[in-house]
Amino acid sequence: MNIIRSKENKAVKSAKKLLQKKYRKDTYLIEGFHLFEEASRSGAEILETFVTEEFAAKFPEAIIVTQEVLNFITDSKTPQGLVAVVKMNNDLDYEKINLNKILVLDGVQDPGNVGTLIRTADAGGFDAVFLSRDCADVYSPKVMRSMQGSNYHLPVYSVDLSELYKKLKELKISVLASTLSDESISYKEVEQKSGIALVLGNEGQGISQLTKNEADVLVHIDMPGQAESLNVAIAGGILIFNFI
Amino acid sequence: MNIIRSKENKAVKSAKKLLQKKYRKDTYLIEGFHLFEEASRSGAEILETFVTEEFAAKFPEAIIVTQEVLNFITDSKTPQGLVAVVKMNNDLDYEKINLNKILVLDGVQDPGNVGTLIRTADAGGFDAVFLSRDCADVYSPKVMRSMQGSNYHLPVYSVDLSELYKKLKELKISVLASTLSDESISYKEVEQKSGIALVLGNEGQGISQLTKNEADVLVHIDMPGQAESLNVAIAGGILIFNFI
Known part of the structure; x- marks a missing residue:
C-alpha cells in the first residue's frame, strides 16, 4: 500500500490550498464520512478522496495518507479519517429551480449562522x-460543518442580490425581509405561506439598503422580553417554521 | 497613575484563575462595557474592575492595567478595554421567582447554544x-458572550433537575419536553401557553431519562424537509416563540 507521508505531495498541497477562500473557485473540501455519503448520494462530483490507512479497504479509489497529512488538509480540531475534494455546482439556472419558498441571506457574516440557517x-x-456575495462563504470548512450536508438536499447559490430580486419580481414572488423598523409588521400578520422569499440580514447591520428598497413586506418578530435582539439564526428559525 | 504591568500582580492572578471553571465558585468574569453596564444596572455586586489606561478617568475605582495584562485575563480574541470580577447569585429561593413560563436546559453542552438559548x-x-449540572457552565466566558447580558434580565440557575421537577409538580406547572419519539405530539397541538416548563436536551443525546420520566408532555417540531434534526438553539427559538 502506498501511503503518502509528505505534506509536499502535489495532491496534498492542492487540497490544502482549498482551506483558503481565494483558491476555492471550482472545488472545495468536505470532511468526514457522513458528508462524503451525502455528497455521493446527491450526485456531486468527488474529484479526490484522502483517507487514513485504517479506512483504505473501504475506499479503494482514495489516496492513503498518514493522520498527520490528513490533519494538514483540514482545519477541524477533531479530524475524522476522510477529506475529499468536491466540484462546485456553479451553474445557476433559475428555470430549473423551484422558487416557491426560498431563503435569502443578505450579508450574514458568521459561518455558524450561515450553516445553521441553511440546515434550518x-x-x-x-x-x-x-x-449575497458578502455572506460567509458557503464552501468554507466552518459553514460546511454547520450545514451538516443540507447543501446536498436543496440548491444553495451565491448570487448578485439585485439580479435575484429582479427574477423574483418577474415570478411574482413576495419578498419578505426581516427587520426591526417602524414600517415593519409582525410576521404573524403575514398570511401568505408560499410564493415567498424570506430575507435575513447581517448580524449587526440588518438588511441592506437594496433589500429595504426591493422588499414587498418588512416583517419583525415581537419580543416581549428585555433582550435587544435575537441571534439571526434564531430569528430565521422562527420565521422559517412559521411559513411551513 | 498606578498602572499594573505585571501578570504576577495578586489581583490579576486571582482574576485570571476565573477563566477556569474549577475556580468559579462565588465569582466570575465579565468583559466589555456593555456587560459591565448591564451587571451594574441589575444590582450585581462587582468586586473588582480592570481597565486599560484610556478608560481610567471613566472608572476611578478600577485597577488600571496594560493592554497586555488585560488580554491575559480574558479568553476573547478581540478584547475590549474592561474586565470585571462579579459575585455570583447562588441563592435559589423558588418562592421568590416567577415560574409561570420557564426554560429548562437538560445537558446542553455547547456554550454558544446555552448562551443563545438564555438570550432567546x-x-x-x-x-x-x-x-442541569451537566450543561455548559453559565459563567464561562463563552456563554457570557453569547448571553449578551440576558442573565441580568431574568433569573438563571444551575440546579439539580430532580429537585426542580419536584417543585414544578407541587406548583402544577406542566413540563413539556422537546424530543423526537413515537410518543411525542407536535408542539402546535399544545394549547397551554402559561404555567409551562419547556425542556430542551443535549445536542446529540436529547433529553435525559429523568426528563422523559418526569415530563407531562413530549413535544416535537415537524420537519417537512430532509435535514435529520434542528440545532437545539433553533428548536428552542421556535418553541419559545410559540409559547409567547
Whole structure:
C-alpha cells in the first residue's frame, strides 16, 4: 500500500490550498464520512478522496495518507479519517429551480449562522437558499460543518442580490425581509405561506439598503422580553417554521 | 497613575484563575462595557474592575492595567478595554421567582447554544432559565458572550433537575419536553401557553431519562424537509416563540 507521508505531495498541497477562500473557485473540501455519503448520494462530483490507512479497504479509489497529512488538509480540531475534494455546482439556472419558498441571506457574516440557517431551511422544507456575495462563504470548512450536508438536499447559490430580486419580481414572488423598523409588521400578520422569499440580514447591520428598497413586506418578530435582539439564526428559525 | 504591568500582580492572578471553571465558585468574569453596564444596572455586586489606561478617568475605582495584562485575563480574541470580577447569585429561593413560563436546559453542552438559548428566553419574555449540572457552565466566558447580558434580565440557575421537577409538580406547572419519539405530539397541538416548563436536551443525546420520566408532555417540531434534526438553539427559538 502506498501511503503518502509528505505534506509536499502535489495532491496534498492542492487540497490544502482549498482551506483558503481565494483558491476555492471550482472545488472545495468536505470532511468526514457522513458528508462524503451525502455528497455521493446527491450526485456531486468527488474529484479526490484522502483517507487514513485504517479506512483504505473501504475506499479503494482514495489516496492513503498518514493522520498527520490528513490533519494538514483540514482545519477541524477533531479530524475524522476522510477529506475529499468536491466540484462546485456553479451553474445557476433559475428555470430549473423551484422558487416557491426560498431563503435569502443578505450579508450574514458568521459561518455558524450561515450553516445553521441553511440546515434550518432544509429542515423546514424550503426549496432553495440564495446568499449575497458578502455572506460567509458557503464552501468554507466552518459553514460546511454547520450545514451538516443540507447543501446536498436543496440548491444553495451565491448570487448578485439585485439580479435575484429582479427574477423574483418577474415570478411574482413576495419578498419578505426581516427587520426591526417602524414600517415593519409582525410576521404573524403575514398570511401568505408560499410564493415567498424570506430575507435575513447581517448580524449587526440588518438588511441592506437594496433589500429595504426591493422588499414587498418588512416583517419583525415581537419580543416581549428585555433582550435587544435575537441571534439571526434564531430569528430565521422562527420565521422559517412559521411559513411551513 | 498606578498602572499594573505585571501578570504576577495578586489581583490579576486571582482574576485570571476565573477563566477556569474549577475556580468559579462565588465569582466570575465579565468583559466589555456593555456587560459591565448591564451587571451594574441589575444590582450585581462587582468586586473588582480592570481597565486599560484610556478608560481610567471613566472608572476611578478600577485597577488600571496594560493592554497586555488585560488580554491575559480574558479568553476573547478581540478584547475590549474592561474586565470585571462579579459575585455570583447562588441563592435559589423558588418562592421568590416567577415560574409561570420557564426554560429548562437538560445537558446542553455547547456554550454558544446555552448562551443563545438564555438570550432567546429573555427575548421571549420567559420568567427564568434552569440548567442541569451537566450543561455548559453559565459563567464561562463563552456563554457570557453569547448571553449578551440576558442573565441580568431574568433569573438563571444551575440546579439539580430532580429537585426542580419536584417543585414544578407541587406548583402544577406542566413540563413539556422537546424530543423526537413515537410518543411525542407536535408542539402546535399544545394549547397551554402559561404555567409551562419547556425542556430542551443535549445536542446529540436529547433529553435525559429523568426528563422523559418526569415530563407531562413530549413535544416535537415537524420537519417537512430532509435535514435529520434542528440545532437545539433553533428548536428552542421556535418553541419559545410559540409559547409567547
